[in-house]
Amino acid sequence: xxxxxxxxxxxxxxxxxxxxxxxxxxxxxxxxxxxxxxxxxxxxxxxxxxxxxxxxxxxxxxxxxxxxxxxxxxxxxxxxxxxxxxxxxxxxxxxxxxxxxxxxxxxxxxxxxxxxxxxxxxxxxxxxxxxxxxxxxxxxxxxx
Amino acid sequence: xxxxxxxxxxxxxxxxxxxxxxxxxxxxxxxxxxxxxxxxxxxxxxxxxxxxxxxxxxxxxxxxxxxxxxxxxxxxxxxxxxxxxxxxxxxxxxxxxxxxxxxxxxxxxxxxxxxxxxxxxxxxxxxxxxxxxxxxxxxxxxxxxxxxxxxxxxxxxxxxxxxxxxxxxxxxxxxxxxxxxxxxxxxxxxxxxxxxxxxxxxxxxxxxxxxxxxxxxxxxxxxxxxxxxxxxxxxxxxxxxxxxxxxxxxxxxxxxxxxxxxxxxxxxxxxxxxxxxxxxxxxxxxxxxxxxxxxxxxxxxxxxxxxxxxxxxxxxxxxxxxxxxxxxxxxxxxxxxxxxxxxxxxxxxxxxxxxxxxxxxxxxxxxxxxxxxxxxxxxxxxxxxxxxxxxxxxxxxxxxxxxx
Numbered sequence: 001x002x003x004x005x006x007x008x009x010x011x012x013x014x015x016x017x018x019x020x021x022x023x024x025x026x027x028x029x030x031x032x033x034x035x036x037x038x039x040x041x042x043x044x045x046x047x048x049x050x051x052x053x054x055x056x057x058x059x060x061x062x063x064x065x066x067x068x069x070x071x072x073x074x075x076x077x078x079x080x081x082x083x084x085x086x087x088x089x090x091x092x093x094x095x096x097x098x099x100x101x102x103x104x105x106x107x108x109x110x111x112x113x114x115x116x117x118x119x120x121x122x123x124x125x126x127x128x129x130x131x132x133x134x135x136x137x138x139x140x141x142x143x144x
Numbered sequence: 145x146x147x148x149x150x151x152x153x154x155x156x157x158x159x160x161x162x163x164x165x166x167x168x169x170x171x172x173x174x175x176x177x178x179x180x181x182x183x184x185x186x187x188x189x190x191x192x193x194x195x196x197x198x199x200x201x202x203x204x205x206x207x208x209x210x211x212x213x214x215x216x217x218x219x220x221x222x223x224x225x226x227x228x229x230x231x232x233x234x235x236x237x238x239x240x241x242x243x244x245x246x247x248x249x250x251x252x253x254x255x256x257x258x259x260x261x262x263x264x265x266x267x268x269x270x271x272x273x274x275x276x277x278x279x280x281x282x283x284x285x286x287x288x289x290x291x292x293x294x295x296x297x298x299x300x301x302x303x304x305x306x307x308x309x310x311x312x313x314x315x316x317x318x319x320x321x322x323x324x325x326x327x328x329x330x331x332x333x334x335x336x337x338x339x340x341x342x343x344x345x346x347x348x349x350x351x352x353x354x355x356x357x358x359x360x361x362x363x364x365x366x367x368x369x370x371x372x373x374x375x376x377x378x379x380x381x382x383x384x385x386x387x388x389x390x391x392x393x394x395x396x397x398x399x400x401x402x403x404x405x406x407x408x409x410x411x412x413x414x415x416x417x418x419x420x421x422x423x424x425x426x427x428x429x430x431x432x433x434x435x436x437x438x439x440x441x442x443x444x445x446x447x448x449x450x451x452x453x454x455x456x457x458x459x460x461x462x463x464x465x466x467x468x469x470x471x472x473x474x475x476x477x478x479x480x481x482x483x484x485x486x487x488x489x490x491x492x493x494x495x496x497x498x499x500x501x502x503x504x505x506x507x508x509x510x511x512x513x514x515x516x517x518x519x520x521x522x523x524x525x526x527x528x529x530x531x532x533x534x535x536x537x538x539x540x541x542x543x544x545x546x547x548x
Contacts, residue, residue, distance in 0.1 A: 009478040013267075016478075039196060041508060059322060063335075070314055077307040078254040080197060108197040115196040116508045117479075118265035118548060120310045121159055124317065124335035143159060143310070144266045144479070144509075 001135035003027075005034040008139075015117060015142045016126070022135040024061070024090045028068060028099065031138055032085040035069055035122070036105075038142055039082065041114035046082045048104040056099045061129050064090070064097040065138060069122035072103070082108050117144040145342060145415045147402065151330070152347045153339035154313040154320070154354075158398030158419040161313060161354055162361035163268075163304030164235075165395055165422075165444035165471070167455060167540075168369060169290040170376065171388030172297040174274045174543065180379050184272065185501045185544040187375045192270055192301075192368055193262045194548035195505025200261030202367065209257055210245040216359030217394075220366035230366060232433045234394040235423060238362035242402075244352035249315045252353075256308025256360060261367040263303050265509055265548030267472070269449060270301040270368070272544035279539030285457050286538045288439045290392050298540055299372055299389075300453055302446050302472075304398065305361035312357045316340075316350040342415055351400065351415075358399055365394055392455075393442035397422045397471035405466050416466050424458035424469040424534045443534050446472040447521025449502065449513060450495065452541040454525040461532035469533040473521040479512035486511050495545075504547040513547060 003021040010016055017034045021027040036043045054071055058064040075081045083105035091098045108115075121143045129138045145151055177184065193199060204212065212219050217238025220226050231237045245253075263270055275296045280286045291298070305312075320338040324330045328340060340347040369391060373384035380387060400417045407414070425432050425441040432441055440458035447453045451473070458467060488507025491514055495502050504510040528534045 007480045009481045013475050015480065058318070063318070063321065067318065073307070074251060074255055074311065076197070077259070078251075078257075110195075110197060110505075115506050117506070117512075118196040118509075120264075120266075120307055121314055123159070124155070124321075124338070127335070 001132065003030050005030050014123065015144050017140055019138045019140070020135060024136055025088045027129070027136045027138055028065060028088040028090060028101070029085040031065060031069060031140060032072055035072055035119060035142070036082065036084050038117050038119050038144070039076065039115065041116050045113055046084065047106045049106040050081060050104065052083065052103045054099070054101045054103060057096050059095060061092070061097045062127050064099055065129060065140070066122050066124060066127055068099055068101070069140065073119055073121060076108060080108050081105055082113065119144050145417065147342055147413045147415055150342055150415060151339035152342045152350055152400060152415060153337050153417065154317050154350065155336040155338065156417040156419055157313070157354060157400045159310045159313040160304040161309035161357035161398055162396045163398045164361060164365060165300065165302050165397070165446055166365045166369060167392040167442070167444045168299040168372065169388065169390050169392050170297050170299070173293060174295040174297055177272070177297045181272070181501060181544055184375065184379050185503055185546065187379060188270055188372065189503035189546045191371045191375050192546060194546060195265050198262040199258040202260045204257055204260065206253060206257070209253060212260065212363050213245045213248065213356035213359050214243050215239060217362040217366040220363045225367045225370040230369065230391045232435065233391040234362060235396055238366060238394065240355035240358045242352055243355035243359050245356055247349045247353035248312060248356050252308055252311035252315060255311045256306065259306040259308055260360065260364055261371070262306060262364070263301070263368065263546065263548050264306055265506060267513060268303045268548050270546040271299070271449065271542045273298045273300055273453065273540040273542050275538050275540055279541065281536040281538060285439055289442050289455065289537060290390060291538050300444065300446070300540065301365065301368060303364060303368070305357040305364065308360050309357035312353045316353065319346060354400060358396065362394070393444065395422050395442070395444055406463065414466070416468070418468050420471050421468040422471045423467060424456070424462050425467050426458045426460040426462055443469055445470055445521065445525055448473060448515040448518040449500065449542055449545045449547070450515030451518070451521050452539055454521060454539055455537045456525060456528065456534040457537050459532065459535050462534060465533055469528045470524055473519045473524045475517055476519050477517040482514050482517040483508060483511045485516070486514050500542050500545060502545045502547065506548065510547055
């Protein structure tokens with residue numbers, strides 16, 4: 001399955017996207033790319049000058065994806081950083097899903113980055129991750 | 145929800161806690177403003193930061209931010225960002241008294257520190273509007289609310305608690321999702337509507353945190369009004385007071401409030417969740433300020449930047465909805481679809497040709513907010529009147545708009 005995402009119609013007030021990838025690790029990375037694409041007009045304008053690591057645990061994969069995206073939103077608002085996932089490792093044990101990620105990006109610049117939507121949160125509304133024969137697909141709604 | 149047996153739900157309140165509308169009157173007519181309109185809109189866009197990553201002009205430390213969370217708009221007036229009369233014309237005088245900053249995470253405080261005094265983006269805006277005589281549906285109520293001359297210029301803005309409120313709500317959503325199947329024994333039907341018993345320690349804690357976010361939002365709108373006063377005073381070389389700039393009302397539309405209502409003829413203490421719904425108290429309600437005791441509460445319903453907005457008033461028959469009415473016209477089309485149909489720059493030019501000057505932090509965001517993506521605000525206002533939830537007072541038409 002080719003990794004990628006697309007913004008989809010349907011969510012009237014918000015902004016929804018569908019992401020696909022062959023592995024869960026790649027799916028989470030693609031979702032971070034979609035969030036960045038919602039935030040800036042040209043995601044390629046975000047240079048990899050800063051690195052952060054992130055460790056999270058939630059009861060299931062969908063809540064883990066929700067928390068992961070919301071941590072990226074928090075890092076933008078609280079630390080002024082535009083970040084994407086460089087690498088993600090998802091592990092699952094009974095009753096818990098864990099994430100270890102390396103994030104890369106740079107400080108948000110209202111001059112250098114053409115800003116798009118001020119995503120306030122990824123939401124639990126309609127959130128799903130489904131297995132496909134050739135990989136995984138996630139649907140996420142962003143509150144803007 | 146019953147306070148003793150019901151639940152509190154962050155999703156049922158809305159994540160942009162105390163997102164709300166503020167309507168401000170002036171003594172100016174459109175004929176006086178028109179020659180300076182471009183300068184006015186530019187100055188407002190400059191002085192009220194909007195869009196992604198915008199930072200407010202207040203440099204607050206954590207201790208000061210906690211005062212904001214505790215005291216709401218009273219903090220702003222105490223520090224010179226407004227006058228006491230503003231508080232009388234704000235829902236709950238701009239302060240939810242049950243706020244407790246100890247219930248708010250460090251994560252949320254770090255996110256909110258620099259956000260006071262910022263407009264946001266999406267459907268948040270600051271608009272210069274005109275009350276044309278033909279748009280006044282109830283001249284007596286309009287006069288009582290401060291619309292008292294033909295072609296009067298008004299300022300309306302729509303914003304909330306920014307990322308701070310979202311963080312408060314998200315923090316508790318994750319907590320409640322963990323506790324619903326275990327500690328609370330509650331069925332999880334929709335994760336977005338995760339909840340906790342209001343009487344539980346966690347439910348009470350969320351209520352205290354939500355009140356903090358509501359207070360932050362009241363401060364946000366209060367300091368934005370302060371900046372509006374500064375801009376008008378500079379552009380027109382008269383004090384804001386001399387220009388008759390006065391807050392008509394500030395009303396929230398994403399809250400939960402403890403109120404007493406008649407249920408089956410008996411008064412009951414309830415926690416009223418209003419997500420995307422505006423409180424609309426009727427004439428005579430004891431919580432209304434003296435100025436509006438006889439008229440009923442002003443209700444501000446935002447429309448699109450093309451079609452205008454409505455000022456309504458609360459009515460006695462609104463008891464059927466616990467005195468709640470609509471807050472805005474609502475979208476009919478996805479943002480993705482709207483963006484395919486119009487480019488932001490083209491829309492900006494079209495609106496300018498129609499006499500509506502728009503300044504935006506995001507042209508893509510502007511396209512998503514095109515008028516055709518929204519329901520008719522006239523139909524929404526009329527529907528609330530026909531349903532007996534509120535009555536129409538005046539239609540307000542945009543001439544200048546600042547968008548995030």
